[in-house]
Amino acid sequence: MVAVLKEGLSRMQQIGGAQVGDRTMVDALKPALDALEDGPKSAAVAARKGAIHTSTIVKAKAKAKAGRAAYISAEQLEGYIDLGAEAVARLFEQLSA
Numbered sequence: 001m002v003a004v005l006k007e008g009l010s011r012m013q014q015i016g017g018a019q020v021g022d023r024t025m026v027d028a029l030k031p032a033l034d035a036l037e038d039g040p041k042s043a044a045v046a047a048r049k050g051a052i053h054t055s056t057i058v059k060a061k062a063k064a065k066a067g068r069a070a071y072i073s074a075e076q077l078e079g080y081i082d083l084g085a086e087a088v089a090r091l092f093e094q095l096s097a
Contacts, residue, residue: 002033027085028054029085029088032044032047041096047091050089054085057082
């Protein structure tokens with residue numbers, strides 16, 4: 001099951017172009033799937049950590065190349081979690097509850 005989900009993520013990345021560090025849902029989804037074999041709680045923790053990290057990715061530090069963050073100024077991004085990454089974190093948190 002985990003392998004299938006990872007393949008889905010890989011295909012999504014091929015089509016959409018987003019990679020870890022681009023300030024998208026991929027920043028939460030990739031670590032969650034990597035940790036999923038250790039259980040849903042580990043996946044939820046990894047997803048939350050990835051989501052929180054998106055709040056530190058701004059154009060001045062690391063250019064957001066995909067998603068809405070690519071069109072917003074660094075001042076507007078700093079301190080805010082990417083909405084897609086937040087959705088992924090919340091999904092895994094609910095699944096682990």
